[in-house]
Amino acid sequence: MDKDSFFKDVYEVAKLIPEGRVTSYGAIAAYLGVKRSARVVGWAMNGAITEHDVPAHRVVNRIGVLSGKNHFQSPTLMEEMLAAEGVKVKNDQIVNFEKHFWDPMIELGL
Template identity: 65%
Template sequence: MAKEHSFFNDVYEVVKLIPEGRATSYGLIANYLGTGMSARMVGWAMNAAHGLPEVPAHRVVNRNGLLTGKAHFATPTLMQELLEQEGIEIVKDKIQNFKEIVWDPMKELEI
């Protein structure tokens, strides 16, 4: 039986491409997938990704660099710890210099 195509799987395939030490936003992923108004759906996909070790969900944050998904990790500090292990500085649940490290799939990936 063929694997069912889904929006969540599309999101996961994009998230798998985010390089270590970089982060992106729900909205940038939604925009890349041609559904610019569905950033919230990307968030739902990320919430459902925590059982998928190959999907680096910790690299997806809100448009301001805030760790809005941290409550969905095993511990309240795990998202921050994973980002910090990759060299990303976090202060008060916010990625510092987010504009410098942001990974925009529209710019980084060939369509």
Template identity: 60%
Template sequence: MPSDNFYQKVYEVARKIPYGRVTSYGAIAKAIGAAKSARMVGYAMNGAAAMQDVPAHRVVNRNGLLTGKHHFSGTHLMQQLLESEGVMVEDDKVQNFKTSFWDPMCDC
């Protein structure tokens, strides 16, 4: 249904996230044209987590904090995945977030 369009857009953007990179919910929301619906992005990610095509673990809040790690199977699964990709994570927080950050709109 049309409502899936929103999710579809979120998934589409999230799927574009390069390996070893991370982005914020707000950035994705803005990319899909729903800058004011950053929360919805996270909500959509809930379903995205079940999708292998959508690396939801690469999506964090604007603070670089792994707020959604609690929704993953393991407590540190999200962190483990990020570290596995070369993203330095400490205390559920992405280090060098500024450098590891990837802007979906600036898909350079």
């Protein structure tokens, strides 16, 4: 797996997540055909935080926890960005995660 092209693929999927929706590292990995590479998707998203066109704040862990929040400029920025899109967070976890979850396998029709 070429890291640069994989990261680019991750970013392209993340750019498709609609405002007010979230997905998980594992869902992106599964969509890209590397189901066991959720951690690598996480590394990619950590690198995307400074990219303005990649909504890294919309990618969370498999149970809706803001596990990447410490990679943002402030520990509350990820939550603030989600709140601005209508996604409520309590104790670093998305409220009604299932309602907000965007599954690329379903939404992009693989």
